[in-house]
Amino acid sequence: MRRAFYEHPVLDVARDLVGCVVSHAGSSGVIVETEAYHHSEPACHAYIGMTARTRVIFGPPGRAYLYRSYGIHACLNAVCEPEGIGAAVLIRALEPVEGIELMRERRGVERLENLCSGPGKLTQALDIGLELNGSDLLKGPIVIASRPRAWRDVDVVASRRIGITKAAELPWRFSALGNRFLSRAALSRLERAEQALAR
DNA sequence: CATGGGATTGACT
DNA sequence: GTCAATCCCATGC
Numbered sequence: 001m002r003r004a005f006y007e008h009p010v011l012d013v014a015r016d017l018v019g020c021v022v023s024h025a026g027s028s029g030v031i032v033e034t035e036a037y038h039h040s041e042p043a044c045h046a047y048i049g050m051t052a053r054t055r056v057i058f059g060p061p062g063r064a065y066l067y068r069s070y071g072i073h074a075c076l077n078a079v080c081e082p083e084g085i086g087a088a089v090l091i092r093a094l095e096p097v098e099g100i101e102l103m104r105e106r107r108g109v110e111r112l113e114n115l116c117s118g119p120g121k122l123t124q125a126l127d128i129g130l131e132l133n134g135s136d137l138l139k140g141p142i143v144i145a146s147r148p149r150a151w152r153d154v155d156v157v158a159s160r161r162i163g164i165t166k167a168a169e170l171p172w173r174f175s176a177l178g179n180r181f182l183s184r185a186a187l188s189r190l191e192r193a194e195q196a197l198a199r
Numbered sequence: 200c201a202t203g204g205g206a207t208t209g210a211c212t
Numbered sequence: 213g214t215c216a217a218t219c220c221c222a223t224g225c
Contacts, residue, residue: 035206037206043206044206045206048222051221051222052221052222053220053221053222067205067206067220067221068205068218068219068220068221069205069206069207069208069219070204070205070207070208070217070218070219071205071207071217071218071219071220072207072208072217072218072219073207073208075206075207077206090206092206118207118208119206119207120207120208121207121208130220161206162206163205163206163207164205164206165205183207200224200225201223201224201225202222202223202224202225203221203222203223204220204221204222205219205220205221207217208216208217209215209216209217210214210215210216211213211214211215211216212213212214212215
């Protein structure tokens with residue numbers, strides 16, 4: 001992955017990240033669900049402007065923004081757009097690839113579909129903690145690599161973001177069509193119908 | 200310095 | 213379907 005990939009508009013990056021591979025600590029997975037956030041809309045942490053917390057979101061592209069959610073979970077974002085613009089893509093779900101036994105130990109669950117099917121689950125499965133906030137996604141320890149050949153032409157669908165109260169109507173969530181590793185809550189009634197048809 | 204809310208998850212009815 | 217866990221940080225006194 002090149003630095004320029006992350007400098008593009010955040011909606012483009014969110015769509016293009018689906019199919020890319022996240023690796024950390026002996027485990028990896030293909031991104032199957034993302035959400036875009038931009039400082040111009042109130043659901044984004046950077047909406048309030050530059051603070052100690054949001055400094056990384058306004059920083060150079062290609063870095064990791066990690067925050068604690070509900071006091072319990074860590075959530076992973078990729079910082080986008082040129083430095084000075086607050087934009088990031090939340091990684092919401094992965095299809096597990098490498099280190100599946102490690103993921104099972106870290107998560108304490110067996111079922112493959114339960115390992116990385118949510119933003120808090122995947123950071124636990126890949127052992128990604130808040131201490132990696134601000135780290136470089138091109139240099140590591142967390143690395144995001146381009147789509148494998150098999151994912152080159154993945155069908156990506158846009159829909160509404162979930163789990164938020166502000167600006168929830170924006171269709172800024174991007175999912176791999178029909179994938180079985182999406183976050184469970186991410187499936188709208190329409191998408192469940194689509195999946196049923198796909199089977 | 201005290202308070203309140205949140206880009207979630209899992210357990211339970 | 214409901215609900216609590218639990219911590220970071222922004223805000224207001």
